[in-house]
Amino acid sequence: MLIRNRYLDEIQRALSHFPVLALLGPRQCGKTTLAREIAKTRIPENLSKLNYFDLEDSEDLARLEDPKLALGQLSGLVVIDEIQRKPELFKALRVLADRAESTTRFLVLGSASRDLIQQSSESLAGRICYVEITPFHLAEIKIGDGNNLWLRGGFPRSFYASSDQESWIWRNQYIRTYLEQDLPNLGLRIPPAHIRRFWMMLSHSHGQTFNASQLGSSLDLSDHTVKRYLDILTSTFMVRQLSPWFENTKKRQIKSPKIYLRDSGIFHYLLGIQNHESLLVNQKLGASWEGFALEQVINKSGATPEEVYFWGVHGSGELDLLIIKDGKRVGFEIKHTSSPAVTTSMKLAIRELNLDTLFVIFKGTNKFQLSDKVVACPLSEFIWD
DSSP: OOOOHHHHHHHHHHHTTOSEEEEEOOTTSSHHHHHHHHHHHSSOGGGOOEEEEETTSHHHHHHTSSHHHHHHTOOEEEEEESGGGSTTHHHHHHHHHHHOOTTEEEEEEESSOTTTSHHHHHHOTTTEEEEEOOSOOGGGSOTTOHHHHHHHOSOHHHHTOSSHHHHHHHHHHHHHHIIIIIHHHTTOOOOHHHHHHHHHHHHTTTTEEOOHHHHHHHHTOOHHHHHHHHHHHHHTTSEEEEOBOOOSOSSOBOOSOEEEESOHHHHHHHHTOOSHHHHHTSTTHHHHHHHHHHHHHHHHHTOOGGGEEEEEETTTEEEEEEEEETTEEEEEEEESOSSOOOOHHHHHHHHHHTOSEEEEEESOSOOEESSSSEEEEEGGGOOOO
16 A cells, blocks of 8 residues: 555644644545544544544434534544535534544545535634645656556556556546536536536647637537536546736736646546557647646645646747746746757746746656756656755
């Protein structure tokens, strides 16, 4: 079993400061495993007792009909899994958090963003800490497994499957469960066929600026419905909307977000890419590498959604990723090539955005300087420092 020390450290720190900690991330990304590992190895003796409630279990749901009664007498670590199935629990957790002694902590696990689970932000301000858990990333796996991670994605059961075919079957079932069960459990009454068609169409816009009218016209949906579907996929961690950065310039800057499917394995499934050989000849190869590398860089940098952007000027050029963090402005161009070079677009981005550094993330093995501010860097070598 892969031990995810970065997340364990972050969870351990948060539990020492907050009575309630929420681990949020897509289903099957490893939240429950992390909760059980933290209970076994990373908490003080007075919190070592584990009380576990799975809200997909009808018996546990029944036990929590009166949450103050069920939870109020417990001590140790209280884990509530799939909290989005009963978001009204946050109101009870507010009262319990205020009463909690140092011998009690509440760890809630959810498969939707805090914006979608609205009650938490309304009821637990100042009492709750959020940690987003992702599927596996490059820094966590064995050297040499990078191509498997790129092809299959980072969901543990997909990544560790015994074959590409087994991984493919798992992703098929994952998407089906997501559409037919997970979305309805969030109270989203959308015909599965509708949002599946939208999701598949969106995969062809991966790495491109979002055009609601164009997608709506293709699917015979209104702009409002298209934006709602996009927000649903975003709030359940399937899609990243990368916001544009606006600089004080006279140039016509791009103002729509760029869209990326966050897990490369799900992206490849929706495109029908079943193995690495077919990936390498697919017309979406460059877009696939861009999305995969972008997620790895954001994860390695530890940047929040409020710290990551792209930048573009109509007719002049753009920057794949801009991270504004720790007082620095760092740009990234992502190229599926073994021979990167400085381009006019990169020079424009450095000048207009006053970048400290611009990394060209490429398919190579050695890191080297391309110019004063431009560094060619293999994905595995990138470190935020």
